[in-house]
Amino acid sequence: MSDTLRRLLRHRLFVTGLVLLGIVVTVAVLAPILAASDPNRLAMRSKFLPPSLDHPFGTDNFGRSQLSRVVWGARLSLVMGLSVVALNAVFGTLLGAVSGYFRRLDNMLMRFNDALMAFPAIILALAITAALGASMINAVIAIAVVYIPRTARIVRASVLVVRETEYVQAAVAAGAGTWRILRHHILPNSMAPLIIQLSFLFAYAVISEATLSFLGLGAPPPTPTWGNIMSEGRQYMREAPWIIAIPGVALALTVMSLNLLGDGLRDVLDPRLKVQQ
Amino acid sequence: MSLLAVQGLRTVFAAGRRETAAVDDISFSVAEREVLAVVGESGSGKSVTALSIMGLLPQPGARVAAGSVHFDGQDLLTLDERAMRRIRGKGIGMVFQEPMTALHPLFSIGNQLVETIRAHERLSVRAGRERAVAMLRKVGIAAPERRFDDYPHQLSGGMRQRVMIAIALACHPKLLIADEPTTALDVTIQSQILDLLLSLRDELGMALIIVTHNMGVVAEIADRALVMYAGRIVEEAAVEDLFDRPAHPYTRGLLASMPTLDNERRRLQAIPGLPPDPASLPPGCRFAPRCSWQVAACAGAGPALVPASSAAGHTAACLRLGEIAAS
Amino acid sequence: MSPLLQVEGLTKHFRLRRDGLRRGPAPLLRAVDEVSFTVAAGETLGLVGESGCGKSTVGRMLVRLIEPTAGRIEFLGSDLARLSPAALRRRRRDIQIIFQDPFGALNPRMTVAEIVMEPLLIHGARPDEATRARVAALLEHVGLAAHHAGRYPHQFSGGQRQRICIARALALDPKFIVCDEAVSALDISIQAQIVNLLQDLQDEFGLAYLFIAHDLSVVKHISHRVAVMYLGKLVEIADKKSLYATPRHPYTQALLAAVPITNPRDRGRKAVLIGEIPSALDPPTGCRFHTRCPHVMPVCREIEPLLEETVPGHRVACHLE
Helix, strand or coil: CHHHHHHHHHCHHHHHHHHHHHHHHHHHHCHHHHCCCCCCCCCHHHCCCCCCCCCCCCECCCCCEHHHHHHHHHHHHHHHHHHHHHHHHHHHHHHHHHHHHCHHHHHHHHHHHHHHHHCCHHHHHHHHHHHHCCCHHHHHHHHHHHHHHHHHHHHHHHHHHHHCCHHHHHHHHCCCCHHHHHHHHHHHHHHHHHHHHHHHHHHHHHHHHHHHHHCCCCCCCCCCCHHHHHHHHHHHCCCCCHHHHHHHHHHHHHHHHHHHHHHHHHHHHCHHHCCCC | CCCEEEEEEEEEEEECCEEEEEEEEEEEEECCCCEEEEECCCCCCHHHHHHHHHCCCCCCCEEEEEEEEEECCEEHHHCCHHHHHHHECCCEEEECCCHHHHCCCCCCHHHHHHHHHHHHCCCCHHHHHHHHHHHHHHCCCCCHHHHCCCCHHHCCHHHHHHHHHHHHHCCCCCEEEEECCCCCCCHHHHHHHHHHHHHHHHHHCCEEEEEECCHHHHHHHCCEEEEEECCEEEEEEEHHHHHHCCCCHHHHHHHHHCCCCCCCCCCCCCCCCCCCCCCCCCCCCCCHHHCCCCCHHHHCCCCCCEECCCCCCCEECCCCHHHHHHC | CCCCEEEEEEEEEEECCCCCCCCCCCCEEEEEEEEEEEECCCCEEEEECCCCCCHHHHHHHHCCCCCCCEEEEEECCEEHHHCCHHHHHHHCCCEEEECCCCCCCCCCCCCHHHHHHHHHHHCCCCCCHHHHHHHHHHHHHCCCCHHHHHCCHHHCCHHHHHHHHHHHHHCCCCCEEEEECCCCCCCHHHHHHHHHHHHHHHHHHCCEEEEEECCHHHHHHHCCEEEEEECCEEEEEEEHHHHHHCCCCHHHHHHHHHCCCCCHHHCCCCCCCCCCCCCCCCCCCCCCCHHHCCCCCHHHHHCCCCCEEEECCEEECCCCC
16 A cells, blocks of 8 residues: 555656645635635725735725635635545445446446436536525535436446456355455455546536536625635626636636646556556 | 577666666577477566567567667668568568457458558559458468458457468568467367468468467477576577477476376476566576575576587576586 | 265356347357266366366356356255355355466455455454464465465465465365366466475365366376366266376367377377367257267267266267267
8 A cells, every 4th residue: 555655656746736735725724824804804995906915815896805715715615525525435436336236236226327417417516506505515415416426337337347356256255245245355446446536526526616606506605615706706807807816726726736636546546557467 | 591680689678767677688590481489487588579579569668778680681679660560560470369459359350461461562452352361261261251351259269360370471471470379279279270380381481489388389389499587598409409408407397397198297396486576686597596406606697508418509508507417 | 985076967058138139039158068077075076178168167156156057066965056145155164266367366455364364254253363373374384474464465476376365265174176277377387386285285184176277287187087078068077097098088089189299209190170169159969079070970960978987987978989
C-alpha cells in the first residue's frame, strides 16, 4: 500500500492537484479567520468597491465583502462535494456490488439503474430539487441520486471481473460464505476504478452545485455558495466584474485540482499500466 | 556469409530512472536455410532478443542500448521506422505466440493476408487474393477459397497459427522468427505446426529462428541452439552436441529436469533456486548461485564463451567446462 | 478396500445462450459425458487430454465449483454432487484444488499469511498464535520461509506463488487434491521442483491427487494410474505402465506419438495426427474420435463404444477391442 502512495507522490499531476486542493481546503478550514467580516453583513455605503487592500476581493451590490463570501463558499463547496461522494460511495457500491455478485438480482437492478440514467443529469437534479425544495441538503441529495447509477455501473463492472478470478474460486472451494467473499475478496479488489471515479465525481458535484445555485435551485440566498455569488453577480458583469469572476476562477481551480488528482490516481491505480511480471 | 549477424546486442528496459538490461551483450549468427533455436526460461531475454531484431520492442520503456544486427548487408538497428517496415514481412517475417491477439478480430484472415502481400508487392487485388489462397493452401488449410473469408474467432488455435505463418511467409522472406509458436497449442497440433515449419523451410529456402522454452521443440526441429540465461548466452551448439554433450551446468540442469517418457526415475532433477532478479544480478556468472559447480572464481569477471568440446561451433560460458565434461 | 473417490456417470452439459433471433433450442455444449473412474487413498490419477476435452470441468465438478448436470461423486461416504450447502461446506475440508495460473489464484491484496490462513478461519480457527504457527509450518513444508508470510503475492515468482497455493490447499489437511494443470504454466526447471514437492507431500501425508495435465511426460512421472479424455468422454484408463507401454486406444497412441522427442536422434519417426479437434457443441456421432481415427470402421460412425475392461486393470472405449 505504501508503494502506491510513493508512486502517487512521484506523479507530477497528482502532486499539483494535491497542492492546489490543499490550498482550497486550507482556505475552507481557515474560513472563520480569513473572512474577517460576516459574509452576509450589508454595508450599503461600500457597495461595488473594486478589489483593494481593504477589500481584497471587492464588494458586491450589497456592500458585502466578497472575500468573506468566497472563502465561506469554499467551505460550502467542499462539504457539498464530500457529501455527494460519501453518498455515492455507500449507495453506489451497495447497488453495484449486489448487482454484480448476485446474478438473479442483476437484471432487475440494472433496469432500474438504466431508468435513472435515462434522464439527462441536470434535468433530473432540477426535478428533484424542484420537488423537494431548494436547499443545500436537497441539492446534495439530487446530485448524489443523479450520479449513483453511474457509480453503481462502475462498481458492478469490477465486481463482475473479480467474481470470476481464481482466487475467488479458491475461496469458494475452501468453503467461504458469500459475506466473506464479498468483504475480503470482491470489494477490496473492485475499489480502484471507484476511487478514481469518486475524485472526478467530487469535481462534478462542486460544479453541479454551482449550476443549481446559479439556477436558483440550490441553497437559497443569501447563502454564499459560489453558484449563488456568481448568479447574483451576473447582472453586474459590466460594473463589477469581480463579483462573478473571482468565484468563477476559484471554482475552476478547485475542479481542475480534483481532475488532476483523479488523473494521477488513475495512472497509478489502473492495473493495466502495472509492469508485467 | 551469414544471413543474420547479431553483434554485442544489449537491450534495456527503463523503470523510472533505473535501467535493467534484459539482453546483455549477446552475439550470434544465422546462416541461410538454418534453423536456430533460442532456448531459455522466463526472464532469459529470448523474446526480447527477437523483438530487438525486428524493432518491435514495447514503447516507451525499452530500447536497444548497444550492438548491431546485420541483415542482408544492413544494420537493422540504424534503420528508421519506414525502412524497417519494408524489411518486416519482406525480408524477415515474424510469428508470435498468441495467434488470437496477433490477428485483427474484425478483418477476415484472407483480408489480413492480402494486406501484407500488397504492402510489399505491386499486385492487383485479384492477383493478391490468388497469392493469399495459394499461401493458405501451402500452410495446410483445407478449402482455402472458402476459409479466406473466415474471421479469426471462427478458427481453432492451430489454424490461426497456420494463418499467422502464412502471413509471415506471404512475401517469401529469407528469415522467419517464431516466438514460442507452439506453446499455446495442444500437443497433437504442436507437432503438425513444427512439421509445417520444417517443410516450408525446405520448400521456400528460408532460415528460421525459433524462440522456445521447450527442449522438446529444440530436439524436434533445430539445427543449432543457443541457450540463454538472465540475458546472456551460456551455451551454443549444434543440436546433437547440445543433447549428447551438454557443457554448461544450466543446460545440463534443463535437460535433467525435463520429464521424459523413457526414464523411470521417480524424482525429477530440479535446478534449485530461482532465476535472478534483473535489477539485482549477481556479480560474475549469473547462474553461479544455483550452480552445483560453483567456486569462488565464478563471482569474478563474467565467464566468456569458450570452446566446450571438440565439436565445431560448440561454445559455453563457464570456467569449469573441462571438469564438468569429465564427470 | 473401497476407493477414496468414486465417480459414476459424471456429466456436465452447458446450455449456451441462444444467438439473437435464431429459432430452436439453445445450443448444448456437452463438456463432460458419463465419465466414471475411481481414485484410491494416496494414489495419483493422471487425467490427460487436449483443450476442450473436459478434464478441467471434471476437476472443478469434484470440488463443486461447477455443478454437475448428472452423476455421482462418492467421497468419504457421501455423494458430493447431492450434499446440502452446509454439509458440503464441512466436506470441503477434505478435498481441495490447485489451479493452473499462479498469478490469478492469489488475492493481490492479501498477504501470504492471510491467504494461507483463510481456509482455517473459514472452518472455525481463530487468528491466534497457534494458527499463525500452523501457517508458518505450512509455508516451510512447501519450501518457503516463515518470514515470507508478511509479503504480498506480487513479490513472488510463479513457482513460489504456486507453492503458496499448495500451502493454502494443505491448510485444512485434505485427503484429496485436484491439481488442475498445476505445473503447466511454469518453466521446466521450476516445474520439476513443484512436481517433486507434490510427490514429497503425497508420501508424507498420504494425499490422493487427480493430476490434470496435457503434458504426458509430466503425467507419467507423478501418476500411478492414467485416464485419457477426448471431447468429453473417457476413452482409456489404466495403470501407468500399461498405458504407456501398450496404449490401446488410437487417440492415446496419437497423444503419445505427439509428445515432443527428447533427442534429435529420434526425429522423423512419428506419425502426425491429422485434422482438428471437433467442437463439443456438435460432437461426431458414434465414437467421437472417428473423424480423426486412422483405424476407423463403419460401426465407429454409428455406435458409441463403451468403456470396457479388455485386460485386467485396463479399460478402453473402442470398437477395435
